[in-house]
Amino acid sequence: MQNFRVKAMQSDLPDYGKLQIHITSARGAQPIPGAKVAISYTGEPDQTMEELTTNSSGQTDEVELAAPPLEYSVEPSEPQPYSEYTLSVTAPGYEPVEIAGTEILPEVTAIQEIRMQPRQGEEYERYVIGAHTLFGNYPPKIAEAEIKPVGESGEIVLSRVVVPEYVIVHDGAPSDSSASDYWVRYRDYIKNVACSEIYATWTDAAIRANVLAIMSFTLNRVYTEWYRNKGYDFTITSSTAFDHKWIHNRNIFENISLIVDELFADYLSRPNVKQPILTQYCDGKRVSCPRWMSQWGSQSLGEQGYTAIEILRNYYGESMYINTAEEISGVPYSWPGYELKNGASGQKVLQLQEQLNRIARNYPAIPIISEDGIYGPATAESVRTFQSIFGLPQTGVVDYRTWYKISEIYVGVSRIAELN
Numbered sequence: 001m002q003n004f005r006v007k008a009m010q011s012d013l014p015d016y017g018k019l020q021i022h023i024t025s026a027r028g029a030q031p032i033p034g035a036k037v038a039i040s041y042t043g044e045p046d047q048t049m050e051e052l053t054t055n056s057s058g059q060t061d062e063v064e065l066a067a068p069p070l071e072y073s074v075e076p077s078e079p080q081p082y083s084e085y086t087l088s089v090t091a092p093g094y095e096p097v098e099i100a101g102t103e104i105l106p107e108v109t110a111i112q113e114i115r116m117q118p119r120q121g122e123e124y125e126r127y128v129i130g131a132h133t134l135f136g137n138y139p140p141k142i143a144e145a146e147i148k149p150v151g152e153s154g155e156i157v158l159s160r161v162v163v164p165e166y167v168i169v170h171d172g173a174p175s176d177s178s179a180s181d182y183w184v185r186y187r188d189y190i191k192n193v194a195c196s197e198i199y200a201t202w203t204d205a206a207i208r209a210n211v212l213a214i215m216s217f218t219l220n221r222v223y224t225e226w227y228r229n230k231g232y233d234f235t236i237t238s239s240t241a242f243d244h245k246w247i248h249n250r251n252i253f254e255n256i257s258l259i260v261d262e263l264f265a266d267y268l269s270r271p272n273v274k275q276p277i278l279t280q281y282c283d284g285k286r287v288s289c290p291r292w293m294s295q296w297g298s299q300s301l302g303e304q305g306y307t308a309i310e311i312l313r314n315y316y317g318e319s320m321y322i323n324t325a326e327e328i329s330g331v332p333y334s335w336p337g338y339e340l341k342n343g344a345s346g347q348k349v350l351q352l353q354e355q356l357n358r359i360a361r362n363y364p365a366i367p368i369i370s371e372d373g374i375y376g377p378a379t380a381e382s383v384r385t386f387q388s389i390f391g392l393p394q395t396g397v398v399d400y401r402t403w404y405k406i407s408e409i410y411v412g413v414s415r416i417a418e419l420n
Contacts, residue, residue, distance in 0.1 A: 015106035017067040019251075021052065021060045023089065026115040029412035030362055031058025035091035035116070039063070042084040042100050054091075057363050057389045067106040073199040074303075076285045076296055080135055081105070081199065087112060095119050101129030102251045108200040109254040111391065127249045133197045133283070134295065139241040140287045146278045147270070148224045158223050161276060161323075163265050165330025165411075167218065169246050170234040174227065181234050182248060185408070189236075190215055191252045191260045193244040198295055200253035203302030209311040211259055212322065213279040213293055214244060216268035219325070220278040254391055261392070261401040268312065269323040276323075279316065292316075331407050340398035344375040352398060355410040356382050362413045363389055 023035045037060055039050040052060035066083060073081035082103040089097045094116040102112050117125065130136060164186050172179025184192070190211065198210045221227070221236045221243070238246040267276040284294025293315040301311045313320050328334070336348040350373035360366040366385045369378045380396035387394045390405050398406070 015067045015069050016064045017083075017104040017106050018062045018109040019065055019085070019102065019104060019112065020062045020109065021054070021087065021089075021112045021114060023054050023058045023060075023091070023114045023116060025094070026117045029409060031056070032091050032094065032116060033058060035089055035094075038088040039065070040086050040088070042086045042102075045086045045088065045098070045100070049085075055365070057365050059389065062109065065104045067104045070106045070201060073105055073201045074299065082132065082135075084129075087114070089114055089116065091116055093119050095123050095125055098124070098126040099129065099249060100126065103129070103132065103195075105199060105201050105253070110251045111254055111257065112251040114249075129250045130247055132199075133240060133245045134199065134285075138245060139239070140282060141280055141289075141292075142241050143280065144278060146280065147273055148220065148226070148275060148278065150224060150275065158225070160327060161219060161223055161267065161274070161325045162327045162329055163219070163325045164222055164235075167222065167235040168233070170227075170232070170237045171246070171248060172237065173239045174230070174232060174237055174242060180248075184246070186218075187260055187264050187408070189246060190218065190264065191257050192246050192250060193218075194256050194260065195252045196245045196247050196250060198256075198299075200256050202299045204255075204259070205306060205308045205311060206299040206302030207256060207259055208263065208308035209293070209298050209302070210281070210295060211256070211263055212266060212268055212308060212312065213281055215263065215266060216276045216279045217244065219267045219276040223275045257391060258393075258401070261405060264404070265325045265328055266322050267325065268316070268320055270319050270321075277316070277320070279312075281315075328404070330411060331404065332411065335400055335403050340375055340403075341396070342375055342377065342380055345373055347373065349373050349375045349379070352383075352403075352406065353379060355406050356386060359386065359406070359409050359413055365389065 021037055023032045024030055025032055033054055033056045035054040037052040038048045040048050050063050054060055065085060068079060068081055068083060072079050082105050085102045085104060086100045087102055097114055097116055104110055166183050167186055167189050169182045169184050170179055171182060193214050194211050218236060227234055237243045268279055270277060281293040281295055282289035284296040298311050301314060309322060340349055340352060350371060353369055353371045356366060357368055360368055367382050369382045383398055384394050384396040387402060392402055392405060
């Protein structure tokens with residue numbers, strides 16, 4: 001019944017969001033060209049609305065889809081603020097996949113990543129995406145101290161704050177031994193959580209404040225080895241009572257993805273406290289939390305012109321500040337500290353060219369370039385194509401976000417080669 005109400009609402013008050021689908025092999029970052037995607041309303045999978053085909057980079061064209069009015073997602077409201085679609089995917093040599101519940105919000109672009117398993121029989125994979133935490137019913141966070149005692153005997157604590165390459169997500173409560181564990185890239189985890197817990201239609205400042213709180217909380221779990229000290233073999237859970245909501249195979253949103261790529265090495269600190277702060281929060285509508293950040297409250301402050309740090313200090317106090325991790329794990333070459341663009345030269349440019357050429361083996365739309373250590377028009381064009389494929393601003397300049405995205409994809413495709 002809910003789906004029919006949403007459809008009627010969309011017909012009467014049509015707003016639109018965009019969707020792009022990225023399809024890769026489950027073996028790694030290998031794109032799947034020629035995959036067929038049928039899009040329908042969730043609840044009516046037999047009534048196909050759109051049919052798309054992936055290109056050589058495993059991506060579809062962007063498609064516009066109906067969504068509820070914008071005001072439903074920028075302030076608390078009773079109607080469902082997003083529409084839900086079902087994606088049915090087929091590709092030669094791979095098991096068919098269906099994802100029910102891809103979320104579309106108005107005026108923003110949704111990105112649905114789909115990983116397909118090589119065909120081994122007649123199996124069929126179907127994933128149902130749960131409700132957004134601001135709309136569904138989830139247990140509230142169980143309060144914890146924001147700074148963990150780390151001097152106790154037997155306590156395992158990292159020697160410095162490190163952004164991990166992966167986190168292991170336990171998809172349930174800590175004591176649920178039947179729940180699956182997933183290895184998830186740290187940035188992908190943060191993007192998934194942010195898209196599960198706030199709306200991409202919010203102000204830039206509110207999104208940044210919430211992303212920083214999510215990252216700081218997560219890095220506190222990493223730094224203190226919180227669950228390993230309790231005898232578990234995972235980093236964090238998907239239970240809102242203990243951690244954040246992470247939803248396997250859900251879509252993300254382009255603007256949230258870009259913000260995470262910009263901020264991913266940051267976290268929140270207090271003076272003379274080495275560990276990232278365990279920044280807890282609640283929705284501020286159904287659950288109140290006087291000493292924590294209110295998610296809806298952060299959006300209200302963002303609309304009033306508050307910056308991200310002003311929003312955070314409004315809730316956590318004036319002593320809160322933004323810090324940057326000392327190390328980023330899994331990155332073969334660190335950020336040079338300045339943008340690479342036309343006229344640049346040297347070892348960092350050579351490393352960039354080598355990585356782009358290796359990535360181009362998997363993504364043939366990226367032109368092969370000379371590995372000469374000179375950043376000329378050909379290198380800029382290769383960078384621009386890479387940025388286009390991976391959802392970054394198409395400047396042809398290697399900034400902080402582009403550098404680490406190139407490094408991430410390079411590591412991924414290199415590991416695929418090692419496995420083959």
